[in-house]
Amino acid sequence: MDHHGRGDLGLNLKLGSELVDHRPRSITHVKRNYQTAMRPCFELPLLSLGLGLDGGGGQVDQGAVVKPGVKGRDGETSGQSTVSSFSNSGLSVMRERSYEDEDYNCFSNDGVRKKLRLKKDQAQVLEERFKQQSTLNPKQKQALARQLNLSPRQVEVWFQNRRARTKLKQTELDYEYLKKCCETLTEENRRLIKELKELKALKQAQPNCVKLPAATLSICPSCECVTTTPARGGDCPSKSKFFNSAPSAAY
DNA sequence: TATGTCAACGTGCTAT
DNA sequence: ATAGCACGTTGACATA
Numbered sequence: 334m335d336h337h338g339r340g341d342l343g344l345n346l347k348l349g350s351e352l353v354d355h356r357p358r359s360i361t362h363v364k365r366n367y368q369t370a371m372r373p374c375f376e377l378p379l380l381s382l383g384l385g386l387d388g389g390g391g392q393v394d395q396g397a398v399v400k401p402g403v404k405g406r407d408g409e410t411s412g413q414s415t416v417s418s419f420s421n422s423g424l425s426v427m428r429e430r431s432y433e434d435e436d437y438n439c440f441s442n443d444g445v446r447k448k449l450r451l452k453k454d455q456a457q458v459l460e461e462r463f464k465q466q467s468t469l470n471p472k473q474k475q476a477l478a479r480q481l482n483l484s485p486r487q488v489e490v491w492f493q494n495r496r497a498r499t500k501l502k503q504t505e506l507d508y509e510y511l512k513k514c515c516e517t518l519t520e521e522n523r524r525l526i527k528e529l530k531e532l533k534a535l536k537q538a539q540p541n542c543v544k545l546p547a548a549t550l551s552i553c554p555s556c557e558c559v560t561t562t563p564a565r566g567g568d569c570p571s572k573s574k575f576f577n578s579a580p581s582a583a584y
Numbered sequence: 585t586a587t588g589t590c591a592a593c594g595t596g597c598t599a600t
Numbered sequence: 601a602t603a604g605c606a607c608g609t610t611g612a613c614a615t616a
Contacts (some may be wrong), residue, residue, distance in 0.1 A: 449591055450613075468605085490592055495607070498590085500606085 451491070455481045460489070463495050 451459070458481055462469075469477065471485075471491060478485040 451591080489604085491590095493607095494590065494592085497607075498606085517599080559606090 405531055407490070449487075451483075455483065459491050463492065467499070468492065 375408045438579075462477060466473075469488070474488050474492075478488045481488070
């Protein structure tokens with residue numbers, strides 16, 4: 334039994350059918366989703382037996398083969414299973430995988446994972462589709478996979494990664510925006526502290542100046558002077574800056 | 585050769 | 601129980 338849910342079916346005779354991706358995504362999923370794991374992960378495109386369903390030799394299923402062990406971050410190997418499918422004269426047989434299969438384009442002969450690069454037109458179609466909808470339902474996934482000659486799993490992974498990239502990009506934009514906000518506010522804070530210092534100094538130098546209720550103080554957005562009333566556009570009251578010119582009102 | 589990109593994976597979580 | 605997604609990671613490949 335492999336971690337992608339393929340059981341050792343031994344001899345498997347079947348009329349050609351469509352690829353369906355029922356694979357659990359990991360060993361954990363296999364453990365958790367035992368029944369799913371027991372289910373064949375796909376319907377093998379199999380056995381023509383001269384019925385003309387398969388032009389001879391059987392067709393190859395990109396998504397149908399278990400990858401050989403891929404080293405995890407700890408160096409442990411996952412994907413231990415070695416079961417795969419192949420066709421022989423129209424007769425598909427499940428056999429022990431020895432990693433020499435060519436029907437999984439992600440692995441080379443020695444079991445080393447090859448980097449699959451999507452073709453330009455494939456990527457273009459996926460990109461166009463992503464613009465329309467960032468998630469696909471199983472039917473859409475299936476159809477798109479067929480259209481692009483990819484496995485549904487590959488389409489699924491592409492969309493997952495694409496969503497992640499979109500999110501990352503958005504996060505970066507948000508970060509830049511917040512950074513700018515932070516810089517602006519820091520600058521504003523520095524300016525206010527300085528202004529406060531000046532006001533305190535002024536107060537000490539002119540103890541007789543009018544003490545205004547704090548609530549009535551405001552900052553003119555254009556010239557940034559302190560006013561006693563909210564400054565409206567165009568009438569900057571710089572004359573009434575800091576304190577009332579009528580010291581008689583003081584205290 | 586260092587670094588970036590991206591397909592593919594493992595795992596945790598959630599909705600049904 | 602199952603399927604699907606987000607997230608973090610890996611590793612092959614491309615490129616500066």
